[in-house]
Amino acid sequence: MNTFPAQRVVETLKRLLEFRSPTGYTDQIIDYIEQELRDYPILTLERTTKGGLIATYPGTAISKRVVTAHVDTLGAMVKEINGDGKIRLAKVGGYGWFSVDGVYCTIHTSCGKEYTGTILDQHTSVHVYRDADRKKEQPNMFVRLDEKAHTKGEVEKLGISVGDFVSFAPQVEVTDSGFIKSRHLDDKASVAVLLELAKSLCVAKVILPHPVQFYFSNWEEVGHGTSSCISEHVREFLAVDMGAIGEGQSTDEYSVSICAMDGSGPYHYGFRQKLVQLAKEHQIPYQLDLYPYYASDASASVRAGNDIIHGLIGPGVDASHAYERTHRDALESTYRLVSQYLLTPTL
Incomplete structure (x- = not known):
């Protein structure tokens, strides 16, 4: 279990990134994860009412721990179809139009058809518009549809309507130097880590001191992912989400980030110290960091009133909520820290 299955994790991540799963449109990727885990009878699988998946691995004690990662991503929804056929969007999740x-992108219609396009500012061509470098804002952005449809009626005849989900192409690349470049590494990188770790536990038949619920949540990007469905006897709750890289931050692309505080406030101090100590003891590269404009499924669960010890870790990811990048080393560090954590007693 402690040996990092690098190739498996990267290949699993690539498969997960192929699924289009903006918040509210996650059934296919949850179905896939459930199918992947059905071959391991030691796991108890449960769908939440909100559509997430909980895979429980047994342990010897009564008290449980939750380890979660979210499958939902940023996306958009059709807000309006103009008379000239331009499709206007509303954001799903928090990101800048830039x-x-x-x-x-792909428009997923309610009738089951899909259409591709490109999200653009209406004033894009520098050969036509002097203000092509203007600020990117919602009123200026539209979908250039890859169809011969130039009126509202022609677009609607395709089956496109207000409320249809719009997903962003991930554009995945894995380099020989170990970098993974793609949209939606937040949080599919962590989902790949937990999915392969759960499989490894089953294959090795590891005896854990506490049952662990691998919670694949599907509403994190809008703030309420795992705020519900926390079962009885859960004592510790660890969110595995990306660590944000930028000026003034400690996090890098090669380590597991351990979050001390984010926009929701401090994480449990004792839990944080335990994770740091485990990283030191097992020589796992880590960075301790704070994220002022961030929240997680762990903080959502606490805010919902759950009496739990909460923590947050994850692989360092550059350019979060844009075209992201991480490294295989960060996936390994995250995998190893979660592995060691599951072998310890609760606080």
């Missing part, structure tokens, strides 16, 4: 300017 980060999706020029992004290839």
Whole structure:
């Protein structure tokens, strides 16, 4: 279990990134994860009412721990179809319009058809518009649909309507030097880590001191992912989400980030110290950091009134909520820290 299955994790991550799963449109990826875990009878699988998946691995004690990662990603929804056929969008999740300017996208219609396009500012061509470098804002952005449809009626005849989900192409690349470049590494990188770790536990038939619920949540990007469905006897709750990299931050692309505080406030001090000590003892590269504009499924669960010890870790990810990048080393560090944590007694 402590040996990092690098190739498996990266291949699993690539498969997960192929699924389009903006918040509210996650059934396919949850179905896939459930199918992947059905071959391991030691796991108890349960769908939440909100559509997430909980896979429980047994332990010897009564008190439980939750380890979670979220499958839902940023996306958009069709807000309006103009008379000239331009499709206007509303954001699903928190990002800047600048980060999706020029992004290839797919419109998922309620009738089951899918159409591709590109998200653009209406004033894009520098050969036509003097203000092509203007600020990217919602009123200026539209989908350039890859169809011969130039009126509202022609777009609607395709089956496109207000409320249809819009997903962003991940554009995945894995380099020989170990970098993974893609949209939606937040949080599919962590999902890949937990999915392969759960499988490894089953294959090795590891005896854990506490049952662990691997909670694959599907509403994190809008703030209420695992705020519900926390079962009885859960004592510790660890969110595994990306560590944000930037100026003034300690996090890097090669380590597991251990979060001391984010926009929701401090995480449990004793839990944080325990994770740091485990990283030191087992020579796991880590960075301790604070994220002022961040919240997680762990903080959502605490805010919902759950009486739990909460923590947050994850692989360092550059350019979060845009075209992201991490390294295989960060996935390994995260995998190893979660592995060691599950072998310890609760606080």
